[in-house]
Amino acid sequence: MSSRKNAPSPAPSLTDVALGQRTGYLFIKAGELALRLAEDALAASGLRARHFNVMTMINMGRPLSQQEVGDILGIDKNLIVAVIDDLEGRELVRRERSLEDRRRYVLELTPKGKRLLKEAYAHVERAEREFLAPLTASEVPALRDALSRIVAPWWPVKKPR
Amino acid sequence: MSSRKNAPSPAPSLTDVALGQRTGYLFIKAGELALRLAEDALAASGLRARHFNVMTMINMGRPLSQQEVGDILGIDKNLIVAVIDDLEGRELVRRERSLEDRRRYVLELTPKGKRLLKEAYAHVERAEREFLAPLTASEVPALRDALSRIVAPWWPVKKPR
DNA sequence: TATTGTTATACTCTATAACTATA
DNA sequence: TATAGTTATAGAGTATAACAATA
Numbered sequence: 001m002s003s004r005k006n007a008p009s010p011a012p013s014l015t016d017v018a019l020g021q022r023t024g025y026l027f028i029k030a031g032e033l034a035l036r037l038a039e040d041a042l043a044a045s046g047l048r049a050r051h052f053n054v055m056t057m058i059n060m061g062r063p064l065s066q067q068e069v070g071d072i073l074g075i076d077k078n079l080i081v082a083v084i085d086d087l088e089g090r091e092l093v094r095r096e097r098s099l100e101d102r103r104r105y106v107l108e109l110t111p112k113g114k115r116l117l118k119e120a121y122a123h124v125e126r127a128e129r130e131f132l133a134p135l136t137a138s139e140v141p142a143l144r145d146a147l148s149r150i151v152a153p154w155w156p157v158k159k160p161r
Numbered sequence: 162m163s164s165r166k167n168a169p170s171p172a173p174s175l176t177d178v179a180l181g182q183r184t185g186y187l188f189i190k191a192g193e194l195a196l197r198l199a200e201d202a203l204a205a206s207g208l209r210a211r212h213f214n215v216m217t218m219i220n221m222g223r224p225l226s227q228q229e230v231g232d233i234l235g236i237d238k239n240l241i242v243a244v245i246d247d248l249e250g251r252e253l254v255r256r257e258r259s260l261e262d263r264r265r266y267v268l269e270l271t272p273k274g275k276r277l278l279k280e281a282y283a284h285v286e287r288a289e290r291e292f293l294a295p296l297t298a299s300e301v302p303a304l305r306d307a308l309s310r311i312v313a314p315w316w317p318v319k320k321p322r
Numbered sequence: 323t324a325t326t327g328t329t330a331t332a333c334t335c336t337a338t339a340a341c342t343a344t345a
Numbered sequence: 346t347a348t349a350g351t352t353a354t355a356g357a358g359t360a361t362a363a364c365a366a367t368a
Binding site: 237239240262263264265 | 358359360361366367368
Binding site for chain 1: 172173174175176178179180181182183184185186187188189190191192193194195196198199210214217218220221233234285288289292293295296300301303304305307308309310311312313314315316317
């Protein structure tokens with residue numbers, strides 16, 4: 001029997017571990033981390049990441065139906081209902097029936113919604129800076145560009161309309 | 162009324178959309194995509210990504226308890242039980258009581274488990290190549306290095322032992 | 323008392339399928 | 346017949362807390 005029973009494994013560092021070499025695993029973990037930090041940052045504005053994403057889509061100017069928002073974000077339309085319900089209840093978003101097609105809503109941010117979204121952006125950007133802190137200034141745009149090329153062929157999952 | 166009713170919005174490209182500029186959003190989407198492709202690839206070996214990760218940890222040589230595997234992977238120990246149950250039922254992993262501490266199991270891959278893991282690696286590597294296809298050869302190691310630096314400070318979530 | 327593996331349970335999230343009103 | 350929004354429901358996944366065996 002060795003002098004140390006149950007030799008207390010020192011906590012392994014990421015690079016010690018086989019999975020830490022796998023690009024795919026690093027992507028998955030980085031994505032989970034980015035989501036967690038975004039959720040934490042947005043909690044200061046009382047928003048979930050999904051609400052922030054939906055508001056950002058609505059804010060783009062092009063009139064979008066709930067279904068289109070969901071298709072672009074990869075969220076089923078039935079889940080969009082609850083998000084818009086929340087946002088409308090907080091007077092951040094207005095539903096208005098489309099004049100051309102009365103089945104659809106045209107969604108738009110209220111002034112209050114625009115203000116909150118702007119505030120939320122500040123929180124998200126702060127979280128991103130923390131997340132990207134280990135990178136040099138020139139690495140960040142190169143990384144964003146690489147990510148954009150990786151994601152673009154698969155996005156959106158379902159084409160709207 | 163315009164000549165085109167309900168003007169069919171052309172599907173927006175990623176770069177058209179405000180979220181497509183957000184590094185954090187790109188990370189989250191890239192992570193989701195990496196997970197989806199890994200799950201699809203591993204289905205050919207009858208494994209879920211989690212099973213693959215657990216098997217990879219067990220295969221590292223250092224004797225690990227179920228709890229340690231869970232801590233390193235960020236999975237609660239109660240969920241590890243079901244994973245090991247599955248793998249043991251398929252004779253891919255063996256549980257053996259630790260001689261030094263009879264509360265713990267020492268986990269090890271069976272020869273069959275090692276063979277399947279090797280096969281699974283081939284599937285995962287193929288999926289990764291597809292995922293990373295939009296990048297140049299020199300971008301891939303630079304990206305992996307950047308990801309590793311981003312994830313390392315947050316990993317593992319809970320230190321084992 | 324604390325820890326490992328286990329089980330039970332409750333909660334969140336999501337996917338599927340209907341239904342309505344409009345087209 | 347098809348589509349937008351809505352609702353209900355079942356399933357998957359997860360987190361929390363407890364328990365027995367062992368330390």
